Each structure stands twice: as C-alpha cells, then as structure tokens.
Amino acid sequence: MTAHRRPLPSRTDVRAAIDTLTAQTGRRPSVLALATRLGLPNTTFRRNYPDICTDLTTARRTPDDTTSTDAYTACKADNARLRRTNRDLATQLDLAIAVIQRLSTDNDRLRTALHQAQSITPLPRRPR
Template sequence: MKRPLPDADTVKAAIDTVLKQALATGRRPTVTAVERHLGIPHATFHRHYRDLVEEHFLPRVPAPAQPAPAETISGRTEENLSRLRREDTDLRHTLALYEEAIRQLTLENDALRQHAAIVPLPTGRGTPARA
C-alpha cells in the first residue's frame, strides 16, 4: 500500500521550515533535510518535486562563506610546508639511526650464534642432587 505524496503547498511549507531552522542554527540548508522532514526517500522526492527545489529552494539558499584571502592561505601554507619538511628530515635521520642499530644488532646476533657452544641444561628429573 502506497502512502500518498504531499501536495506542493506542504512541500513548500517544509522547505520554509528547513530554511528557517538552518538560519537559526547557522547551518546550510539541504534538500536532504527537506526530504527527512517530509519522510520521503530521495529518489521519490527528486522525481516528483524537482521543480519546487529549483524554483522555491535553491534561490533562497545562501551562498557559501567566502574563503580566506589568498595571502593568508599561502602564508600559512608556506609555514606548514617548512615545518613538514623539517619534520620529514628529522624522521628520515631517526630512521637511518634505527636502521644502523638493527643492522649492528643482527650482525652481533649472528656472531654470537656461530660461536656459542650449546650446553644442555639438567632437567631436574633423574639427576642426582648435589650435596
């Protein structure tokens, strides 16, 4: 059983409500919010009410906030790049130190294994106790 779709006036009222809520909360209004408000799936809403979105909703959506001036962005970007390059250099140096330490430990381990005599340890079973 299909649920009847709301008429155009109900959809316009829902659009108005979502726009007012977005203005009050400082958020950007979305078509998804209108769909949720009406309880209609996106495909159905788009198929039946596309013209209302284009005529009644989109013209009333405020433009997105302007980005920061290019000078500020490029200054911060250059600072970030410099910092990241320094960190990269430091990390590469640290990695080289660790690689050398691992190499030395590997060589020492191999040398110890080759020269070590294997001595069996008493198990404690059947061995006479020392007095």
C-alpha cells in the same frame, strides 16, 4: 477522479526548515536534504520551489571567504605538520636500520666467539 494530495508547505515553513537544518549541521542544506526534511520528493520540491533551489545551490557553491581562508590556512598548517612528522619518522627509521645492522654484526661476532669457545677440549677431571 483526482488523486489525493497533501498540501505543499508554505515558503515560511521551507525557510524555517532551511534555518533548522543549517543550525543542526552548521552549513547550508542541500536541496535533497531539505526536500527529505519536508517529506517531499526531490522533483516535486524542485518543481514548486525553483527560486529556493537556486538560492540553495548558489549558496552551497560559493563558500564564505572566511571559511575558505580558514580552511586553507588549516590545511596548509596540517600539511606542514605532516611533512615535519614524515621527516622525523624517516630519520628515526634510518637510525633504527643502523642499530639493527650493528646488532646483527655484534650477534654474529658473539656467536662466532661462542662456537670457538665451545670447541675447546675440556680436560678430564682427576678423581678424588
């Protein structure tokens, strides 16, 4: 007695699925994503399509030169922007600390003056 098996997709169907996933995500699919898309277990896909697995694996490991250059440039620009923002925030923090210190001393001085002013003995009023 033999187990019931579904027929495997043809290589053109597999290539079409690769193109579809690439168009949807904007990058080459992983072997697992492709096998899932085709409704096959990962090991069955790897066993029956080793050349496609090899192509996908090497394509994912070696990024395009333009993509890596663009990503490197974007990362470098992002780091420079973050450093500038960090420096600006550190300056603003120093200014805020100085303002808080000045306000604290002003508050203490005004409270002292208020307490001294309240300790003045009021003169009794003359009756009219």
